[in-house]
Amino acid sequence: MDFRYPFAIARECLFVPLEGPARIVSELTSRGYNVDREAVTLLASADDPTGALERVVEHAPAGALVIRTAHVRSVLAGADGDAGMGTDAAGDPDADAEASTGTGTGTGLSPDADAAFDSNKPSPSAQDPSVSTGTSDPKSPDRGARSPVETKGSIEGFERSIDPALRELEIVGDMTGQSTGTGEYREFVQVFRDRLERLGSKLRSRVNHRPATAISSMPSGSDVAMVGLVNDIRSTASGHWLVELEDATGTFPFLVMKDREYASLVEELLCDEVIAMEGTLSDDGGIAFVDGMYFPDVPRTYRPSTADRHVQAALISDVHVGSQEFMADAWNAFADWLHTPEAAHVEYLLIAGDMVEGVGVYPNQDEELDIVDIYEQYEAFNEYLKRVPGDMEIVMIPGNHDAVRLAEPQPGFDERLRGIMSAHDPQIVSNPSTVTIEGVSVLLYHGVSLDEVIAELPADKASYEEPHKAMFQLLKKRHVAPQYGGHTRLAPEEKDYLAIDTVPDIFHTGHVHKLGFGKYHNVLAINSGCWQSQTDFQKSVNISPDAGYAPIVDLDTLDVTVQKFS
Ligand code: D5M
Ligand code: FE
Numbered sequence: 001m002d003f004r005y006p007f008a009i010a011r012e013c014l015f016v017p018l019e020g021p022a023r024i025v026s027e028l029t030s031r032g033y034n035v036d037r038e039a040v041t042l043l044a045s046a047d048d049p050t051g052a053l054e055r056v057v058e059h060a061p062a063g064a065l066v067i068r069t070a071h072v073r074s075v076l077a078g079a080d081g082d083a084g085m086g087t088d089a090a091g092d093p094d095a096d097a098e099a100s101t102g103t104g105t106g107t108g109l110s111p112d113a114d115a116a117f118d119s120n121k122p123s124p125s126a127q128d129p130s131v132s133t134g135t136s137d138p139k140s141p142d143r144g145a146r147s148p149v150e151t152k153g154s155i156e157g158f159e160r161s162i163d164p165a166l167r168e169l170e171i172v173g174d175m176t177g178q179s180t181g182t183g184e185y186r187e188f189v190q191v192f193r194d195r196l197e198r199l200g201s202k203l204r205s206r207v208n209h210r211p212a213t214a215i216s217s218m219p220s221g222s223d224v225a226m227v228g229l230v231n232d233i234r235s236t237a238s239g240h241w242l243v244e245l246e247d248a249t250g251t252f253p254f255l256v257m258k259d260r261e262y263a264s265l266v267e268e269l270l271c272d273e274v275i276a277m278e279g280t281l282s283d284d285g286g287i288a289f290v291d292g293m294y295f296p297d298v299p300r301t302y303r304p305s306t307a308d309r310h311v312q313a314a315l316i317s318d319v320h321v322g323s324q325e326f327m328a329d330a331w332n333a334f335a336d337w338l339h340t341p342e343a344a345h346v347e348y349l350l351i352a353g354d355m356v357e358g359v360g361v362y363p364n365q366d367e368e369l370d371i372v373d374i375y376e377q378y379e380a381f382n383e384y385l386k387r388v389p390g391d392m393e394i395v396m397i398p399g400n401h402d403a404v405r406l407a408e409p410q411p412g413f414d415e416r417l418r419g420i421m422s423a424h425d426p427q428i429v430s431n432p433s434t435v436t437i438e439g440v441s442v443l444l445y446h447g448v449s450l451d452e453v454i455a456e457l458p459a460d461k462a463s464y465e466e467p468h469k470a471m472f473q474l475l476k477k478r479h480v481a482p483q484y485g486g487h488t489r490l491a492p493e494e495k496d497y498l499a500i501d502t503v504p505d506i507f508h509t510g511h512v513h514k515l516g517f518g519k520y521h522n523v524l525a526i527n528s529g530c531w532q533s534q535t536d537f538q539k540s541v542n543i544s545p546d547a548g549y550a551p552i553v554d555l556d557t558l559d560v561t562v563q564k565f566s
């Protein structure tokens with residue numbers, strides 16, 4: 001079969017008119033620049049984003065690493081100077097101005113966190129999450145002035161009594177060692193072919209689909225349907241949407257009229273995701289007018305499995321040990337709390353990536369490093385891990401700050417790092433991975449694609465304030481990183497390991513450093529916050545992280561409580 005589309009997909013989706021923020025980011029990163037978030041927004045809303053981007057790049061001073069907001073402003077205003085360009089945040093007056101609006105950390109439940117909790121209305125069991133802060137107050141008498149050594153194993157005479165025989169933990173999806181990709185063209189073809197096969201199979205029974213080439217030769221007025229990858233999305237001069245789908249035989253354009261209900265679904269589309277469309281062929285047969293649109297999705301009737309006994313899991317991520325902003329006190333308060341009677345049922349600890357701050361992850365990151373050697377960062381992380389009860393079952397995956405390849409799927413840590421992170425003998429698996437804990441399947445994914453989903457979709461569908469809504473979109477698309485070629489790097493493989501084949505009971509991500517959770521068709525989506533207070537970069541782009549929270553899930557009910565330690 002002549003399977004032609006992979007590079008066509010990348011190219012079409014990256015180089016069509018630059019209306020989308022993710023496209024602007026990927027265009028700039030492909031030219032070697034990082035970019036402020038507000039600069040992206042400004043470019044995206046310019047009259048001629050493509051031309052503006054070209055001018056911004058043309059006037060970027062030699063050696064600049066970051067495209068700054070002020071520079072974009074000056075270019076858009078017609079000035080071609082290099083104001084605001086630079087290699088650090090200090091050069092950007094806008095960045096400094098924005099910094100004062102950040103809420104920072106350690107001041108109790110931030111408004112951001114409240115917003116995240118309030119937004120869980122659709123979920124019956126997450127509707128009233130009890131945000132418990134009292135017992136976890138580091139200053140509470142219970143916590144007292146114990147030395148680190150005393151806290152381990154025993155709190156005021158309390159001993160955790162855990163029966164490991166009751167535990168069941170099965171690793172069902174770990175691609176460590178299975179990644180065979182060598183970066184050849186054929187593998188890019190294969191990974192997209194596999195994506196279309198596997199996600200398409202969830203749609204083919206729902207529509208009377210035909211291949212693109214067959215649709216092209218059907219008579220005008222025919223009812224048609226196609227299952228394909230989204231190859232291109234553009235708006236027409238009259239405000240309608242043209243969505244081009246691609247399958248193994250070719251492409252076909254579908255027109256979504258602006259006044260139809262499907263128009264709002266077009267806002268949710270990302271390049272390279274798999275969908276089905278139904279429509280009626282135009283008079284010349286060259287286009288179909290859409291009257292049906294389907295996502296692989298999670299069935300509304302999905303019933304998650306639950307544990308047979310009362311047992312809990314702490315879901316965390318983004319520890320960032322080695323950063324000057326790593327919140328050791330909050331972490332220690334969390335570890336201490338795990339030794340208290342209140343946490344007696346917390347037997348599992350799931351960590352969704354960014355154990356350490358890493359080295360050279362972002363420009364100028366070294367200025368904020370507390371520990372500059374990567375292995376020493378993992379040694380220090382391991383010391384912090386030792387503080388949690390030794391009877392806990394720990395599962396961890398890598399993130400974009402960790403010392404594994406960036407392209408997803410990321411294999412679990414190598415032998416040397418496993419040797420270092422040996423406290424309590426954790427299960428170290430790939431990003432993403434699925435583990436089944438006492439019957440409850442948990443999909444762990446670090447979450448780099450969330451930045452992209454949030455950049456591309458309207459704020460009511462995905463935002464940093466409600467990161468779980470971006471996760472809902474990934475569940476709906478049944479893929480953890482649908483869009484190829486932006487922030488998310490995809491490793492070419494025989495198989496698309498990033499497709500969500502089987503619906504998980506819990507979907508756990510991190511990365512955006514915001515706490516939010518809710519249910520999507522009964523699947524619990526949790527984005528854990530972080531253990532790192534606001535960095536200079538986050539200040540410059542006005543991200544105020546939710547730092548020092550531990551969401552705790554009852555595995556028997558999938559109810560969530562949040563413990564706060566900062
Ligand atoms: O990223 C935490 C969040 O902050 C995530 O939403 C990405 C964003 N972030 C942080 N630093 C940068 C830079 N330098 N460029 C772009 N985006 C950034 P994490 O990767 O977990 O630190
Ligand atoms: Fe992180």
Ligand code: ZN
Binds near residue numbers: 399400511512
């Ligand atoms: Zn991250």
